[in-house]
Amino acid sequence: MAAAGRIGGHRRLLDTAPAPAGDDRAGSNPGDAMRIMVGVLVTVVFCTLLYCIYCWRWRKRNGEYGAQTICSGFSCHLLSLLDSLWPRSSSDLPLMDLASILAATGNFSKANKLGEGGFGPVYRGVLSGGSEIAVKRLSARSRQGAAEFRNEVELIAKLQHRNLVRLLGWCAERDEKLLVYEYLPNRSLDAFLFDPRKRRHLGWSTRQNIIHGIARGMLYLHEDSLLKVVHRDLKASNVLLDVKMNPKISDFGMAKIFKDESGGINNTGRVVGTYGYMAPEVALEGVFSVKSDVFSFGVLLLEILSGQRNGALYLEEHHQSLIRGAWRLWIEDHAVEFMDPSLSRSFSREEAWRCYHVGLLCVQEDPDVRPTMSSVLLMLISDHMKLPEPAKPPLFAKLRSIPSPPALPLTARTGSRAPPHSINDVTITTIEPR
Incomplete structure (x- = not known):
């Protein structure tokens, strides 16, 4: 029994003794290094995915004409993947902010007015990227109202044909209801x-x-x-x-x-x-x-x-x-x-x-x-x-x-x-x- 106690004591001393100089096990642990690498990789992937989701949501909101300014390479491939995973519904038509439309049309200046129909006046505009647009502005005196505005947004987003006008986006901010179309220079x-x-x-x-x-x-x-x-x-x-x-x-x-x-x-x-x-x-x-x-x-x-x-x-x-x-x-x-x-x-x-x-x-x-x-x-x-x-x-x-x-x-x-x-x-x- 005494011999067994001495042997056990020697083992405990050996376990707690410092490792000799030059031993690789003294400064690192393979398990810790692996955990650090995995952590870094997960962080990079998460940040990239977060960035791509931001770009995708930005493109939905502002339209395809601005997408190329914020994405390239691998992120664009991920954007395409996100588009395929979440196909655009009628409500996914780009929602444009009023400030951009006001800047494009010169605050709906008379010089940019193209004409007026049952919906209200139509204005020509130029976006910051140089793309020309036509903006239909719902008039307060219009016989068409919120129901017709919503109907057009919901419907035309699902229709794509070379002989149908293309709707680029819409805006419903403050008291304004606006539809943003491709600009057609020869008008009606x-x-x-x-x-x-x-x-x-x-x-x-x-x-x-x-x-x-x-x-x-x-x-x-x-x-x-x-x-x-x-x-x-x-x-x-x-x-x-x-x-x-x-x-x-x-x-x-x-x-x-x-x-x-x-x-x-x-x-x-x-x-x-x-x-x-x-x-x-x-x-x-x-x-x-x-x-x-x-x-x-x-x-x-x-x-x-x-x-x-x-x-x-x-x-x-x-x-x-x-x-x-x-x-x-x-x-x-x-x-x-x-x-x-x-x-x-x-x-x-x-x-x-x-x-x-x-x-x-x-x-x-x-x-x-x-x-x-x-x-x-x-x-x-x-x-x-x-x-x-x-x-x-x-x-x-x-x-x-x-x-x-x-x-x-x-x-x-x-x-x-x-x-x-x-x-x-x-x-x-x-x-x-x-």
Whole structure:
């Protein structure tokens, strides 16, 4: 027992004795070094991930045009990964701050004002990075309100097509409600089409390209997009033109999503739309469907061919709507008289007559016999497709009172007063049949 105690005592002394000089075990422990390395690595990875999440959120808030200024290399790959993990929903459309928009538009200066529609004024702006934008500012006097603003933000974020205008971001700060779009230098179709001087720039090939582009955009909304959409306010002022005069449909504040594949018929009991473009079932009963959009497209097509507006001024001068005049000249075989004189008859007669024929098919009174947009596009681009005979268009719904247009310079074409570009920008709710 005593020997065992001595042996145990010697072992304890050996365990507590200092290590000899030069022994590697004296200054370090492999386990501690590993823990330090892992700690440093975790910290680096965590900080990198935190930075990438910050960049990703910044890009969501400020849009893709600023993303390249804060990310590069590996972090951009991580941003793409984050985008794939969290796909952008309607509410993920970039939210822009008011200060940036005020700086871009010069505090909404008159010099930057592009025009005004039913939503409110539109301003040109230049962001700090040099990108040009168009800003729609909800007016306090606008007939459209918060619901239409929210509808456009929620809807257009899900729609991507070359013939639809691209929404870059939005802002709802203080009392301002703003939509930020890509800037299109040629502005709207009505600014060209109904201006006696500018419409000379719309040759036949340009007009045909515009007609086809609008048809493709409407076909996408009705049949090819993930959401099936009825626009409900297709008109010349809601078609914008890019630098190459390609059309882009805009203004989705009144658009509605329908759930069934047939394009559903909806009766809201509320008449919305623009005088001159509304189908009779919309004007009289508030019933809308894809076929009411087809009617609006037909009116717009006839306006592009004639260079005249199907509005109050035409009704006042001719005692009938533009579509009734088109029908009369069609049955009398004087269709050439309907074409815009500024074209100087330098157009393909076959192509023009096909467009004319399709326009009359679109404005038929019975929505069931109007073609779908897929049929419309096929008829427009096909050289050999036999078209059905159009039926007589409806008597046009008439406003209770038609405001007299303000005094403007006489046009070179007819000697009549030129209508303001905004005459068709008003949504009406009170109508009666003529």
